[in-house]
Amino acid sequence: MKSPAHAAPRSTPSSPGFLTRLWPILLVLVLWEVVTRVAANGFFPPPSTIVVRMREMWLTGPAAHLWLSDAALDNFPPSLARLFTGWILAGIVGVVFGLLLGRSVVLARFVDPLVHFGRAIPPPMLLPLLIPLMSIGTPMQLTTIVFGVVWPVLLNTVEGARYVDRQHVETARVFGFTRGQRLWRVILPSATPKIFAGLRLSLSLALILMVVSELVGSTNGIGFQLRESERAFDPPGLWGSLVVLGLLGYVLNLAFFTVERRVLSWHRAAKQTT
Amino acid sequence: MLEISNLTHTYGSGPSAHTALGGIDLRVAEGELVCIVGPSGSGKSTLLRSIAGLLRPTGGRITLDGTPVAQIPDDLAVVFQDYSRSLFPWMSVADNVSLPLRRKGQSRKQRTRSAAEALEQVGLASAGSKYPWELSGGMQQRVSIARALAYRPSLLLMDEPFGSVDAQTREDLEDLTLLVRGLHNMTILLITHDIDESVYVGDRVVVLSKAPARVVGDLRVDLPGPRDQINTREHSDFVRLRGEVGRLVRGVRPSQPSAL
Amino acid sequence: MSGRALLRNRVVCGALGVATLLLLAEAAGRAGLFGQDTLPLTSTIVARTVELAGDEEFLTDVAATMTAWSLGLLLTVAVTVPLGLLLGSLPKVEATVRPLIEFLRPIPSVALIPLAILLFPDRLDLKIAVIFYASCWPILINTMYGLRDVDPVAKETLRSFGFGPLAVLWRVSLPSTAPFIATGVRLAGGIALILAVSAELLAGGSDGIGAYVIEASSSPDGLEFIIAATVWAGILGVVTNSLFIGAERRLFRWHTARAGVAA
């Protein structure tokens, strides 16, 4: 079970000079505004129109609700809940089974084809399969998300757990660590960087699957609203949902990056001294 | 002719700046073989990279046949100190050696022949179809020498070219360098940390000081007759020159007796 | 072969694992653990899966999905690799464009499908467009990353022999980046399949595996066929992924061999 990727370069949104680097985005926004106004194509509304539509959709509520409208309150929380619950569940399942498979060569040999097969199924295929079994609703969506995003965590954990520095394992043996201690104090920490790499891939995949599952079978959520805008032929509303999803993806990335840096600081420090 | 005057180079700027070359003056006549010795980290590779036009020095002048070196000179070959990184892992050894010959407009057949010839000269006749990473360090180093020799440059720069080979092969490669130089009239600059080697192969030995590097000694090697690994090394002039270079490298004035 | 030797054999163990799972599922199904009328029996699913291999309608749909997949991927590679090489060679331009990339990349690609449905009346165009958007990122990022990883000594070597910048790009940077590009394409391949299927599920009037499944869901014993089609989708995924990995191993032996030495 070889892991997926070469480590992709880290995007470092928090690096200094970030704000000064924002001008290309502003430039593109201004250009976009001008071009869409001149072209006047209904499918490509100018950014200003999109912003107005977003306000209208989501920020017309009472002050007591932070000005969030009913549409916002009905759709944003369920989406976020699905996304995080699915991701966390998949993370737990992936790490537990990953450690198991990573430390037991024989077991890994038995389930290897199953894992490869499961990973290769395009997760949206599960939706038409689960809808008749579980009917439309959050359990069905959670199952799709968990099944779809568990693989990167699982495979990365397997690899992290398998290639623990032999020196460390032997040290732990010599000093008579119990099995549990070995797992908790040696194997898990040294697999952490890999686990985080898997969790990062899973997070962006979870966002994708949240959207698909809401597009296909849901009665609320950002994806549902996106689908409604499409059916109502409302391009500004559609673009508005896209913007929200893009921002959500960006913020998730940034938050994950920050946490990862905190947690893995020991790892980087150790690497620098060797 | 290669002329270097008051060459300086400083890496970085501010508090972390490091001056590697502190004003080097050197002239090398056409067809000459000059050995450069100096302590590790003194700036030998920096000097070589400046001559090759791979690095723009922060001060001074380098001219080759009267024209300043601004780009990489024509008809140049370099044997890099990082020989393994300088070979292309995706090509076979023979392809590595023949690739530069495309610049000379040789036909495929000619290139193959030149590459095979050069590989045979360095004792790797049978390694042509292998990949560089399938060879030992010393063999890789010989491949990069073969590549430079096959190219028949008019200026050849070698940065510690015999560092990773055994003593016997090393002597063979030294003799090969002398032979090729005689046949094709190359100007050669050879960096080494081996004092005996510098005296054995060089027409001149130039000694650099610790960083910032300056020329602290420039000795003409006048040894009789064709050089020979056994007899030349026993010759009294050889022994004397070796002593002088050694003292210069250690920072002792040549006229003074050894501090030991 | 002794039992111990059998345990060492990957193929034997893997086959045993699959067989065990199938048998357990069959037994559980017959024992009524899943509830008789919801999940079909494993034996039924296996039979349907075999049946589908000869079903002309299904095979046409598979072909449609794979056509969109390969065309989309080809287009992405043709556009993105040169773009990545260009950006990677021009650090100033890259620094300018990077914030844009950072904002565009996190947009979940499937969210573009509704917009694409409005924009592209032709379903093949639609699939190719969304595949392009989704799979350009791994290829672009990996190309740029690989280009940054090219050994400067290797580039200097070629330059010292008098080769110009284009020759260096073609003979050193490109071959040395190729393994990274290949990894990017393999990752993109997986994503492209997700996008193709999602588009088929969402855009009515399309063909492909996704459309087949939607159609099947309206028939009474549809679930059996849906599961069988899903099994085939998984098999297709495994096959394409293994083809990629096999090609990478074969073409870039120098890369893995060297990495092995360094590790």
Ligand SMILES: Nc1ncnc2c1ncn2[C@@H]1O[C@H](COP(=O)(O)OP(=O)(O)OP(=O)(O)O)[C@@H](O)[C@H]1O
């Ligand atoms: N790219 C660089 N950036 C900063 N400093 C450098 C760089 N390259 C070399 N130096 C510094 O310049 C000095 C001279 O380096 P150089 O490689 O020329 O030494 P050298 O004489 O070739 O040493 P050696 O015999 O070990 O190869 C060293 O102190 C080195 O740390």
Ligand SMILES: [Mg+2]
């Ligand atoms: Mg050096």
